[in-house]
Amino acid sequence: MAFEEMGKPSRRMRLVMAITCVLFVAALAISPLKDLRREWKGYRQGYVRFAESRADTKRLLSDFRPGIDQIWIPEMNVVDRCITCHVGITQSSLADASVPQPFRAHPPIPHPIQEWGCTVCHRGQGPATEVAESHETTLAWEQPLLPNRFIQASCGNCHRGDLAETPKLDRGRALLAKFNCVGCHRIQDIDRPAMLGPDLTNVGNKLSREWIYKWLKEPRTVLDKDGNVVVDGYETEDEPRMPQFRLSEQELRALSAYLSTQKAKPLENDAINPRVVAAWEKKPDLTAQGELRFRQMFCSTCHSLAVTRAGETKLIGGNIGPELTKIGSKVKREWLVSWLRNPQAYLPNSRMPRYGWSDEDLYKVTQYVTATLTDSDLLSDVPQLGAPAEDEAQLGRRLFAEKGCGSCHAIEGMSAQKDFGPDLSSLGSKNVSQLEFGESTIPRNLISYVQAKITNPSSVNPAARMPQYHLNETDLDAITTALLSMGGTPSSSGMQKLILPRAQPTFHPAGAFGVVYERYKCHVCHKFNGYGGDLAPDLSYEGSRAQRKWLIDFLKNPQTLRPTLVLRMPQFNMTDQEAAIVADYFGMVLQSPAVDLTARDQTQFTPQQAALGKQLYEVKYQCQSCHTIGSSGGYVGPNLNNVGNWLTPAWIEAWLRNPQALVPGTIEPRRAFSDDEVKALTAFLITLRHGGEGRTTAENAAARGNQ
């Protein structure tokens, strides 16, 4: 090359330069070109076209501007650009299902969208502006949109207590408590109760080795071949309590040997008076009498029995205690007598009330239970196990600890196992990368993982120690919702401030009433100031509601007040003194501030007022649509035939003015009665009384037995 030509680009170089420049310019142009075609722009333009096709175009477009739209709430870490595409989300006229997505309005919810954003409830990636990025799991973002059927989990993130609006979440939390998940796992807002599964310290006195073997192999509640939950062969709505463990033959033998030798405390010697036995032993109707007594005492309020009606066998009765259809083939007779006399001697934390039994009743009922509620085939498939060998019992003891039985069951000399399984208190905020899917082929997301773990623990991890539960789809979704709601520590201080803690009321009265209350376990069915069960009426204000004499009569001999009720207050055989203690305590303590008992006495009413009240009741307000007087009227509210003896006039007045102030959530609607109308209706209602003493105690007992 000549010297003067050095440094001078050749023709070829110039061409290369030119092409490279063109390429650069073109490459730089790609980005703005791509920007023109952004996904969200298409949706924004689509919204404008949509709005123009409607009559209310002007209103729909009044706030519209072309760029990206977002809800920004710094204190909650919310930057939600969802409204960029979901443009019509707050337009009430776009609520209809015919409006195409993403433009449809959000259904009305208690939290305004502008104040809360979207991702607080729906999850997903708020700042994203692409459909897939914002809705799904991507490499950069692990929390996908929460499917709507689990969305109540988000309510539970802040609302740690139950809400009427979130039935699925409440159900899930109740199931977590009921299944004793807290035995092995740490769970947000659920504390370990005093007793999870029964205390097994003394189980050798109650059960045979064969029965234990059978139970461990196949607990009471199993899934049948059609996928229905069955209890002892009967289909049921009840949930299983003892789950199924995957145990080998050797393990079954060892555990049954170990448990059947647990006889730490001998049974209390409280056999039935031999004279009572001698008098009843030979009577042909002994078991029939026992069955009658069993029904009269309303054992069925807590326990169910299989009943065949029209060729269909169903469990009828409550589910507070265990189902009893085959109980006679389960427990030993001496144990049953001792248990019925004093359940807490065997299980100190049992919820079973301590009834006041006469020897006669006790004999009749135990005879009925052991002779009739049996199944001779129950143990037919259990091998002959014989007396437990020492080495078997030793192995059983080791297995008991290894399998985590001690998480739910206490045994003397064995310390309780806590936190045997993983901590679940922040499961809902776990990222996919924190989950171990093992060999399973389920979709890689948190919900699939949780559901697979619950439906079949060994599907994700073949060595899982978690036992097998059997849940229907509804309950599975409810439990998943409750687990997803456990978000652990909130992501920002703003969110932290929003948390409404779960109220955990207790009611453990002291003194004479406390003794009666604990003996009859009132709180298992009734609520007192927020504490207790919800099977029976809330008694927080019972002292304002019921007249003392009625209360004592009812405690001595409970009757139903509501015609449609199947489950009733059991007959405890309370003594007069106990009934008086309860009535006195109610009268002194369980009072509503809305009811002034001293201000009103029933003598203030005139017959004219009562006559007006009757007319209002029958014609103007037609109360008979829900209440029964005489033998006619509705089934919704309580029967009012004896209301004059039952309710205090002050309660009736306060109730008519505002029922929900006395019993929150009661279904009697609050009306706009005038003062005169309230007085007239009260005057009329307190005239409604059973003649004289009403039916005698014996008649009542007979009526109850026939139901």
Next chain:
Amino acid sequence: MRAWRIFLGAGLFLALVSIPACRKKAAPVAKDPLRSAYDVEPDWNDPQRLISLDYQQAQGKRIFYQDCVWCHANATPAGPSNRSNLNPQPSLMNDGAALNGESDEFLQNIITLGGSAVGKSAMMPPYGRTLTQDEIRAIIAYTRSIAMPLYQPPARPGPPYSGKGANESRK
């Protein structure tokens, strides 16, 4: 000639580079609307058919099963219904033949003020002091969702929307 080839190559390269910009997202698998629904309710006449409910309708369902079911259904959580006890017999809540013709405003009024205020039976009590207006609207939304025959909302003004540009990439 060679220059032309190079230009052609550059053009091709450009076209290739810009392809991603035009790439259409693969359509996600269509979701089962019932599995993604907030709540579902079986059709009263045909329990096999499930109706999906949104938040408002689900709240209506909850309030219905608390307050209304006793007289407006043939079966209740407690077993027997009070409906057969009443004269005139209350409408079933899903009775589209009876309720579809009534406007939302009328239903709002009869629930708020009671039957006697709108010239119907006094057996229907007023709920205006027990339930909020939102709760009553939720009950109406629930009623509409389970109506059989199906409820058609009153026609809205304006031509029907063609759907172009809205649902094209996500269906």
